[in-house]
Amino acid sequence: MERKCYVTTPIYYPNAKPHLGSAYTTISADFVKRLYDAFGYRTFFLTGTDEHGEKISEVAKKMGKSPQELVDEMNATYKEAWKKLNISYDRMIRTTEEAHKKIVREFLSKVYEKGDIYKGKYEGQYCVGCERYYTEKELIDGNCPYHLKPVENKSIEAYFFKLSEYKENLLSFYRENEGFLPEKYRSNIINTLDDIRDICISRPVEQVDWGIRLPFDEEHVAYVWFDALINYLSGVDSIEGMWPPDMHIMGKDIMWFHAVLWPAMLMSYGIELPRRILVHGFLTVDGKKMSKSLGNVVDPLEVEEKYSSDALRYYLLTKVSFGDDGDFSWKLFRASYANELIGHYGNLANRLVKLANSVGIEDGEYPREERLLELRSKLEALVSEYKLEEILRFYGEELWAEVTEINAYLNDKEPWRTKDGEARKVVGACLKAFVFISALLEPLIPQGAGKVLEAFSRERSIEKAGLELPEVRIESLLLYKKVED
Numbered sequence: 001m002e003r004k005c006y007v008t009t010p011i012y013y014p015n016a017k018p019h020l021g022s023a024y025t026t027i028s029a030d031f032v033k034r035l036y037d038a039f040g041y042r043t044f045f046l047t048g049t050d051e052h053g054e055k056i057s058e059v060a061k062k063m064g065k066s067p068q069e070l071v072d073e074m075n076a077t078y079k080e081a082w083k084k085l086n087i088s089y090d091r092m093i094r095t096t097e098e099a100h101k102k103i104v105r106e107f108l109s110k111v112y113e114k115g116d117i118y119k120g121k122y123e124g125q126y127c128v129g130c131e132r133y134y135t136e137k138e139l140i141d142g143n144c145p146y147h148l149k150p151v152e153n154k155s156i157e158a159y160f161f162k163l164s165e166y167k168e169n170l171l172s173f174y175r176e177n178e179g180f181l182p183e184k185y186r187s188n189i190i191n192t193l194d195d196i197r198d199i200c201i202s203r204p205v206e207q208v209d210w211g212i213r214l215p216f217d218e219e220h221v222a223y224v225w226f227d228a229l230i231n232y233l234s235g236v237d238s239i240e241g242m243w244p245p246d247m248h249i250m251g252k253d254i255m256w257f258h259a260v261l262w263p264a265m266l267m268s269y270g271i272e273l274p275r276r277i278l279v280h281g282f283l284t285v286d287g288k289k290m291s292k293s294l295g296n297v298v299d300p301l302e303v304e305e306k307y308s309s310d311a312l313r314y315y316l317l318t319k320v321s322f323g324d325d326g327d328f329s330w331k332l333f334r335a336s337y338a339n340e341l342i343g344h345y346g347n348l349a350n351r352l353v354k355l356a357n358s359v360g361i362e363d364g365e366y367p368r369e370e371r372l373l374e375l376r377s378k379l380e381a382l383v384s385e386y387k388l389e390e391i392l393r394f395y396g397e398e399l400w401a402e403v404t405e406i407n408a409y410l411n412d413k414e415p416w417r418t419k420d421g422e423a424r425k426v427v428g429a430c431l432k433a434f435v436f437i438s439a440l441l442e443p444l445i446p447q448g449a450g451k452v453l454e455a456f457s458r459e460r461s462i463e464k465a466g467l468e469l470p471e472v473r474i475e476s477l478l479l480y481k482k483v484e485d
Helices: 022-036 054-062 067-084 098-115 163-176 183-195 224-226 252-271 301-304 309-318 332-359 370-382 388-399 401-413 419-443 445-456
Strands: 002-010 043-047 091-094 119-128 132-134 154-159 203-204 219-222 245-252 277-280 284-285 326-328
Touching: 002 022, 022 043, 022 245, 022 277, 022 284, 022 309, 022 388, 043 067, 054 067, 067 091, 067 301, 098 119, 098 252, 154 203, 154 219, 154 252, 163 183, 163 252, 183 252, 219 224, 224 252, 224 370, 245 252, 252 277, 301 309, 309 326, 309 332, 309 388, 309 445, 332 401, 332 419, 332 445, 370 388, 370 401, 370 419, 388 401, 388 419, 401 419, 419 445
Parallel strands: 002 043, 002 245, 043 091, 245 277, 284 326
Antiparallel strands: 119 132, 119 154, 203 219
């Protein structure tokens, strides 16, 4: 059986530029893409922009633009942001693409013909920001539970998807596929099925005309979620053997749509379901919710420009526990950049290159070679089980510790003092270990580790990484810039 990894982010609503939360999701997916590439898997990384809906129309109107003009501009903004953050997606899909619209209409037609879509009337508490109706029980003091803003009471004629009829099918799917739901949120998701209701999947054209027209009623457009989720299918429609998704990565605020609505839609459509959803928590800044009024909003692109894309990746992937709410602490961020990325990894790279030039190198045995090979085997096993939370813990705790071990061994042996044959073997041993560990670290810090692998003519491959003595053809190797805060 072919080893593959199809990983996705949600498609982002392009009514504002990327923020720290969307950067966290996308960086996590990029890490997965690079890691599975490095083990020789056939991979595909899909991200994109969700370009239809009432919210887009409203923002465009306020800006004096057409919805298409707005989404064209914002899609370009996202592309530029992901380029700066070193994101290696395979496709950035747009829901305004004709190919996507065609598949959405085909999907809707098939579900309608099956009898799972019907026309009715809906009245409820509607949040424009979420583009979702809420029950009174879900509201917080009459406000949207996520935006904490007042909702609107709306009554519309619309089409509904028979979500309630899939309750038992969903429960059965969860039981038979324990890895699909994150354990942390499993009971919460299952509890939402207690009062599961059919879901409104359209809006009348007179209310919202910026969307995909229903194939069975041109006076209605598809509800944004019923349109958006299908991108995971349309995004790989032309790629044989890539379906189903192996990892849907997202923030917890949209977990329900992926855990309940999306599987039910696919059951109705009659296609294999995704293998797992991976959910991260919300981020605060120095213990406080991000807010323009507090002046504490972290712009990921400003962080990248001042420090590096690796600095942001390293912090988010090793200092924030995936699955839990996390905090972006400026103090901890600056310390991790200065002490770990520069102090441990960057300085070790440059020291070893300079020692290779001043002392020389010979093929010596690094005392922890067996441990390094064991770590690769452990990582390979975690990768084969698609255990992202455990993989990230492994990187932050066990793998990074080997950088410290190489530093400690070098400091203990002090090869710069004697510069004899034994000293050359120590430098060679450390250099072999460092290049090997850099191959394993490349998915985490592709900018810095990539420079190391390129400097020593090694592939960006964990599967093929070896402990052979590299040639040194450079005089220095500077990976990161020092920043004065």
